[in-house]
Amino acid sequence: MKKWMVVLVLIVASGVAFTAILNDGAYEPVHIPPSTQRTGGDAQKGYEYLTTGDYVKGGMPYNIWILGMGKDKTNFLQRTGKNADISHEYTAVTANNGEVLVAPNCMQCHAQVFDDTLIMGLGNTFIDFTANEKLNVNRLKKVESLLKLTAPNKYRAAKPFIDVAKTITPYLITEIRGVNAADRLAAVLVAHRDPVTFKWNPEAQLEIPEGVIPSDVPPWWLLKKKNAMFYNGFGRGDFGRFLMASNLLTVNDTAESHEVDTHMPDLLAYIYSLEPPKYPGTVNTALANEGEIVFNKKCSGCHGTYGTNETYPNLLIPQAVIQTDSLLYKNNYSSPQFVNWFNQSWFTTGDHPARLEPFMGYIAPPLDGIWVTAPFLHNGSVPTLEALLNSDLRPRYWRRNFNKPEYDYEKLGWKYTKENQAGGKLIYNTDLPGYGNYGHTFGDKLTEQERKAVLEYLKTL
Template sequence: MKSVFIIFILSAACAFCSFFIKNKKPTDPVYIEASQQRTGDAEAGYIYLTEGDYLKSGIPIGLFKMGFGKSGNDLGREGINKNIPYSFNAVIAPNGEKIVSPNCLQCHAQEFNGKIVIGMGNSLSDYTSNRTSTAKLLERFLKAGPGKEKKYEAAENFIRSVEAVSPYLVTETKGVNIADRLAALLAAHRDPKSFKWSDSLLLSIPEEIIPTDVPAWWLLKKKHAMFYNGFGRGDFGRFLMASNLLTVTDTSEAAEVDSHINDVLAYIYSLQPPAYPKPINAKLADKGQLIFEQYCMDCHGTYGKDCSYPNLLIPEEVIQTDSLLYSSNYSSPQFVNWFNQSWFTSGDHPAKLVPFRGYIAPPLDGIWATAPYLHNGSVPNLETLLNSKLRPKYWDRNFDDPQYDVDAPGWKFKTETSASGKNTYNTTLKGYRNTGHTFGDQLSDDERTALIEYLKTL
């Protein structure tokens, strides 16, 4: 009798699951399962991030200081990294030459309110020009200069990669990131199993460059998947070390870099967002919290002492933001296939890519400081994020003297009537659209003001 009862319960459960699966709507959010992540030493991770040789080829240090880079010691580093800008690391190349290479802070740090904030996405980068001529000039100089054999050997892998990818990395406007494009280009020049370089492309490259806004690193500790479309699954460290493809020689070198990435992840997990610097209207923020809990909490989670984050993917039919980023995984599947057959999927902590037609609803910690908004950085401040009717079609900001309005919060900008130059964000371009995420449109002006006051507290 007991076994019959158990069979009945199991049958009923299966019937319910079958009913749920059959009746699941395409507009329902999709939960992302957690995956095991490595742990490490945060202090060691910071040192490796800011001094480590995860790129083992670069510009000889003497030449870098002569004009290929400005000086600066924002991180207070000593030794060969003293007076090297924070977004570069000076290291010893395998042949003993001192070189300078770009580090992760090129994209994952930004000067903000007079400070370098590590973990803040760099929204001030400029990829509007082709850097091929600079790389070729560097190559000619090194081949003709004193000590040319060793210096060129130390720089060769770096120069080769920059020359190969630069023609494909020119954006329409300043301020957007090209990480997706760069990763695809580097994959297209490398064997997925050995990482050996090929001078000719092994994969076809689509015409479109996908513009993105760099997400804040301090959000990663809450997430079960990486990237805006949530398709980075498994070990996060494997994705964090992907920049190594710029100069890596083979997978034995990649494995050495991989041995430090657990520490880097521990450091990233230790990061906290900057606190809002002005007084907050507590009464207004309390009202805003109630509005948040009614309209925003289900997707973006809760904050404070008992915080929770739901890790939900939002289908395209619901979010309706620019589709180029997620759709590229389907229109150009060769890059997903390359990764899922590569060294990155091997070993005790593999990673994989799982495409989805939509985007993850991110945590909102420090949202006041992370303009521009949406995954492509098409919306300049929180007011325009929450009221789509106010979003400018063309807008400028000052990249020479960036001005952040902490009251808005967001970038100070000027609305234009047309695309007037590289400082202008043109939302009519493919990949640059500012549509979607219209959930704030239903709020009154007073409700939006209260909600923004609450968002300043996160």
């Protein structure tokens, strides 16, 4: 059987919508149709809920947290009360018995400090899942024992979070720092929750495959242009249902989820209000204008146009075309139990349901603010835009300084050191499964002058 016929059979068998197959076996890009979204939300209320709300209802006792972590001195969000003393990545919430807990929030992954400024909606590429620094099982057990003996009320308040954290933490260890384990987290959580009631089961009810598939976190300000969520565009329907997925960490039942769901129009209104930061350096206007012409001719078909009359085509690019590391999208087909769980769950109910529609490839994203979103590709494997446009420049092994990060405002990305071999958790190793830096070689077809001009133009987006 010819290769393209095998793929066709697989697609039909999986029930996934597809477009025409060309005679040479390559797929055409697939347009993602828009989905009805909830509107009329209040952006300010959305911001307040995002930064101080209890959408994650469990955590560690506040006084124990302060004792172990100390008071945070930055207060980037200018929060008041107990929130003023903890990192923007956490929120003080009140348990049912009145105890104050410190809960993780969305800013752990969706906000990043850049040049001493917190940029809301920017994916956090400094996060560290390599040794579970945030949720270390041994530390959790020690705190649990201490609370049982000395503070039973605090223990009762923290117990649901501790139980979940002890279960999920061993699954979330990544090979290197700076990549996200979000897909793995989602898989582990749904494996332990009933899809209809969201009740927690200490034993996994679904098979959890080995290995963590790394991902980078796309910026939130792109969402207003997109008709689907996630790198493979399989998040269809109501975006609010996907945004509230973090609620699965500590939710007791779907009654609690329904309450969180009522805040989603406000949260979406806030996310839609976000704009990318402007490039702070000097732009060569003449060169950027030259780059815009090249971009519109060579790149806009997938990534859209920018300026007065903006367009964005919302295209899924098949693997045969994009040729980037395929492990992320393939996971939907090798582990269909998770897609099925979602598509049979509470998230698909009501008058604003969501669903998952897998695709064998990735979405071509909008490029607003791309200069600040390094590293690049869906797994963060390419340190600069210069290297993204010229695959010969992509390092096989590379290291950046996480303690004192430096940004290269010309090459547009993190300053890095090219290493001769893999080693340790701070060296990005593109040989690892899921960490490949290949594919998206369209920039290789440009001349050196064209690449330089396009790079200059990307500074203006």
